[in-house]
Amino acid sequence: MRPNSPPPFACWFLESVVPAPYREAMLGDLFEEYALRAESGSPLSASRWFWSQACRSVPSMVGSWLRRPDWLISMSIAIGVYIAMGTLKLAADLAISKLVAPRPMTEVVLAPVVFLATTSISGCIAARIRPGATIFLALMAMITVAVSIALKVCSIPVPWWYQFGFLTLGPLSVLLTPAVFWGGQTRC
Amino acid sequence: MIVRREIEERIGRNISIGAVYATLERLETKGYVSSFTGEPTPERGGRAKRMFRLEAAGKRALQVSEQTIRNMTAGLKSRWEGI
Numbered sequence: 001m002r003p004n005s006p007p008p009f010a011c012w013f014l015e016s017v018v019p020a021p022y023r024e025a026m027l028g029d030l031f032e033e034y035a036l037r038a039e040s041g042s043p044l045s046a047s048r049w050f051w052s053q054a055c056r057s058v059p060s061m062v063g064s065w066l067r068r069p070d071w072l073i074s075m076s077i078a079i080g081v082y083i084a085m086g087t088l089k090l091a092a093d094l095a096i097s098k099l100v101a102p103r104p105m106t107e108v109v110l111a112p113v114v115f116l117a118t119t120s121i122s123g124c125i126a127a128r129i130r131p132g133a134t135i136f137l138a139l140m141a142m143i144t145v146a147v148s149i150a151l152k153v154c155s156i157p158v159p160w161w162y163q164f165g166f167l168t169l170g171p172l173s174v175l176l177t178p179a180v181f182w183g184g185q186t187r188c
Numbered sequence: 189m190i191v192r193r194e195i196e197e198r199i200g201r202n203i204s205i206g207a208v209y210a211t212l213e214r215l216e217t218k219g220y221v222s223s224f225t226g227e228p229t230p231e232r233g234g235r236a237k238r239m240f241r242l243e244a245a246g247k248r249a250l251q252v253s254e255q256t257i258r259n260m261t262a263g264l265k266s267r268w269e270g271i
Contacts, residue, residue, distance in 0.1 A: 028235030029189040057206020
């Protein structure tokens with residue numbers, strides 16, 4: 001990270017969600033304004049501004065992906081990866097529940113590890129096939145967790161932050177892992 | 189960046205850069221604006237700037253929109269003052 005360079009995670013996040021035609025220009029604009037804000041104010045407030053821009057841009061970016069003529073292909077790839085990795089995760093969950101059957105707390109500890117590993121690998125596979133598929137996959141992961149929480153799938157009582165962690169870190173790992181591993185051209 | 193800043197100054201509200209680029213992309217698809225890429229600069233982290241130009245179709249659409257707004261708002265002030 002160079003001095004006056006924006007938070008790398010926010011950069012990676014944006015590189016994952018912004019469509020290629022204006023990724024460079026948009027990140028360049030943010031980079032330039034971040035540097036100006038960091039010089040005139042504090043780097044912390046500039047980072048906060050950068051993150052707010054990154055998060056607030058997501059709905060427009062999702063809309064932009066959906067307006068593209070090839071969005072159906074990206075969605076199909078996301079569904080394919082979701083089904084394949086979902087099956088593997090179910091198998092892993094079953095194996096874990098059988099292995100640690102009398103110890104539910106071990107299951108509580110292992111579940112997020114398996115979940116994050118699955119979402120990270122899914123994100124990498126989807127990004128390898130088609131970069132645009134990751135945003136759909138992240139949305140699908142978020143919806144799945146939200147539905148699981150609403151239906152109270154987890155029989156073991158867990159605190160709210162545990163569930164919230166699944167809801168946020170799952171989709172984030174789908175988006176960020178490929179950017180971290182294969183974002184060779186990232187200049188954050 | 190200039191586009192976003194000008195909109196923010198005019199409406200007095202923070203807007204996301206994603207919303208600006210998504211709108212500009214739609215306008216470009218409709219042929220209202222065209223864009224070209226500038227040279228990468230160090231202050232932008234080595235990234236190129238994208239510049240937008242208003243096209244003739246965009247100018248016509250803008251004139252129609254402005255006239256529509258004028259027609260819609262004509263006489264409103266006199267009604268407010270009466271309340």
